[in-house]
Amino acid sequence: MSEQQQQPIEQQQAAQPPGPINLPTLLQTLSNQLVSLSSVVQAQSVAAIVPRFDGTPTKFKAWIKALSKYGMLTACDDEKLKLLALQTSEGPLSDYIHRWLSANQDRPWADLRTELQS
DSSP: OOOHHHHHHHHHHHHHHOOOOOHHHHHHHHHHHHHHHHHHHHHHHHHSSOBBBBOOOOHHHHHHHHHHHHHTTTTEEEEEHHHHHHHHHHHHHHHHHHHHHHOOTOOOOOHHHHHHHH
């Protein structure tokens, strides 16, 4: 077929309306995208409120205060606060918190905070 003969066929195919829409699949896809977007926005808001903490003793009080403030603003429970501590820590402290969380899954945020103070 020549290029001129193919063009009308392509135009006809493009002009056809799309097939039937699977509404449940469309809504699930939209929901998944919104959850992903929400996670990105939340991660950015954490970074704006809670500074990164590397274990420097003079910065500990400010870091705990920022974590508590963020937790209050977003209604975080103990589990989320523990994960926020991990998310906002860096270096060897981050490794320590990760090990502590793995070994102490049932212990509350207050126990981790106390452990970090010592």
